[in-house]
Amino acid sequence: MSSQTLLQVKDLKTHFFLEDGVVPAVDGVSFHLNRGETLAVVGESGSGKSITATSIMRLIPNPPGRIVGGEILYNGQDLLKKTEKEMRDIRGNRISMIFQEPMTSLNPVFRVGHQISESLMIHQGLNKKDALEKSIEMLRLTGIPSPEKRVHDFPHQMSGGMRQRVMIAMALCCRPELLIADEPTTALDVTIQAQILDLMLELKEQMGTAIIMITHDLAVVAEVADRAVVMYCGKLVEEAPVLELFDEPLHPYTRGLLKSIPHINSKQEKLYMIEGMVPPLTNLPVGCAFAPRCPEATPRCHVERPVLREISPGRRVSCWLYEGGKL
Numbered sequence: 001m002s003s004q005t006l007l008q009v010k011d012l013k014t015h016f017f018l019e020d021g022v023v024p025a026v027d028g029v030s031f032h033l034n035r036g037e038t039l040a041v042v043g044e045s046g047s048g049k050s051i052t053a054t055s056i057m058r059l060i061p062n063p064p065g066r067i068v069g070g071e072i073l074y075n076g077q078d079l080l081k082k083t084e085k086e087m088r089d090i091r092g093n094r095i096s097m098i099f100q101e102p103m104t105s106l107n108p109v110f111r112v113g114h115q116i117s118e119s120l121m122i123h124q125g126l127n128k129k130d131a132l133e134k135s136i137e138m139l140r141l142t143g144i145p146s147p148e149k150r151v152h153d154f155p156h157q158m159s160g161g162m163r164q165r166v167m168i169a170m171a172l173c174c175r176p177e178l179l180i181a182d183e184p185t186t187a188l189d190v191t192i193q194a195q196i197l198d199l200m201l202e203l204k205e206q207m208g209t210a211i212i213m214i215t216h217d218l219a220v221v222a223e224v225a226d227r228a229v230v231m232y233c234g235k236l237v238e239e240a241p242v243l244e245l246f247d248e249p250l251h252p253y254t255r256g257l258l259k260s261i262p263h264i265n266s267k268q269e270k271l272y273m274i275e276g277m278v279p280p281l282t283n284l285p286v287g288c289a290f291a292p293r294c295p296e297a298t299p300r301c302h303v304e305r306p307v308l309r310e311i312s313p314g315r316r317v318s319c320w321l322y323e324g325g326k327l
């Protein structure tokens with residue numbers, strides 16, 4: 001593992017144990033993240049993006065979910081071996097997460113300043129007065145006007161965009177090394193979305209934070225990410241630097257996803273609409289899980305599951321089309 005590597009996820013498996021069967025929500029996922037880098041995790045709804053993120057944070061609801069295998073090496077140390085107390089410190093100081101809907105993370109009965117201060121007092125040991133001052137500074141940094149007044153607002157007194165800025169302020173107040181953002185702009189309208197993404201990029205530059213950006217929106221990926229991993233039915237199907245992914249998507253699933261972006265400038269002529277539904281995770285096909293929807297599937301794809309293989313530096317794909325290298 002190079003000194004540049006901040007996070008290395010190895011063969012992660014998170015399953016849900018339900019009455020009608022086992023749901024392999026994340027099933028053998030491996031990827032790494034370098035310091036200061038932005039990695040996008042993309043895929044349709046239900047592909048396992050959020051469960052990958054909550055597994056890294058060790059926030060899987062148990063029961064019914066459980067991490068059943070793998071390693072999550074953070075600065076070389078396996079988070080799966082940490083105690084709950086050690087994890088609380090890591091979540092407060094080193095790794096932060098922001099969610100799609102800030103109202104699920106903000107407490108409606110406390111003023112926003114109180115909520116940011118709380119985190120600073122617990123994790124950074126600041127006293128009440130210094131924590132409030134730092135909260136105002138963080139609100140200013142995230143572009144909230146008149147922060148010395150707004151710090152006393154309750155969450156419901158703010159607009160959706162402003163609440164998302166508060167979430168970012170809260171997530172970054174302890175200067176984490178890693179920020180996991182789960183669809184951070186999906187609930188916002190388009191102009192506010194662009195402002196929030198710009199803000200995240202700006203703060204990332206200032207603070208050197210690495211980001212895992214979970215999104216189903218490939219336009220967001222193009223704007224913010226250095227590299228991307230594509231998930232389907234709990235597995236990675238492709239990994240590539242973002243420019244290469246857009247220029248020359250390899251997996252037929254990725255080519256289908258790219259089709260959904262208007263005016264995409266891709267060398268690939270074979271972009272197409274993805275038809276059909278994601279199969280139920282409790283009853284996946286024996287072969288490639290994408291085969292029933294894939295226009296390029298061969299008989300082999302329906303009976304033998306491909307594995308993720310490196311086909312050029314930094315590029316991995318799980319598809320029989322590339323068994324002998326790139327086409």
Ligand SMILES: Nc1ncnc2c1ncn2[C@@H]1O[C@H](COP(=O)(O)OP(=O)(O)OP(=O)(O)O)[C@@H](O)[C@H]1O
Binds near residue numbers: 025048049216281
């Ligand atoms: N609490 C739960 N109980 C049972 N199964 C769950 C639970 N949470 C997630 N799952 C299963 O894990 C799968 C992956 O969920 P996940 O939230 O990671 O998908 P996602 O790719 O983030 O999609 P979305 O964009 O809709 O959030 C789901 O399809 C579901 O089958």
